[in-house]
Amino acid sequence: MASYNDFYWSKLEKGELWLQFCPACKEYIFYPRSICPHCLMGDWEWQQLEGKGKIYSYTTICVSSLPEFANDVPYVYAIVELNEGIRIPANILNCPLEQLRVELPLELMIVNKGGKKLPAFQPAKD
């Protein structure tokens, strides 16, 4: 496994979300990869994200094709816009369906899925 993947997963294990950031074009990079998908430069750096954002778009999954999530249905899969500007896909947890709306303020939580830590989000408490 490439070292940039190792770094991403090891930070999630500690409850932190770090993404690659490209100084050349000032864009965050998700998912981890060897070169910036925006400008193709390879000299990116790691930055820790605050872990706060809002729902950009979402859908409710009633039948999952992913075995790891089969017992979780119905669950909410969203595109989360982080305060830093990048949008990443993640599950929304601890949120009653009637509370769901675009722009809902969110905070990061880390969930354990099949022995692996994954980023997810829940409604912000403050």
Ligand SMILES: [Zn+2]
């Ligand atoms: Zn770039």
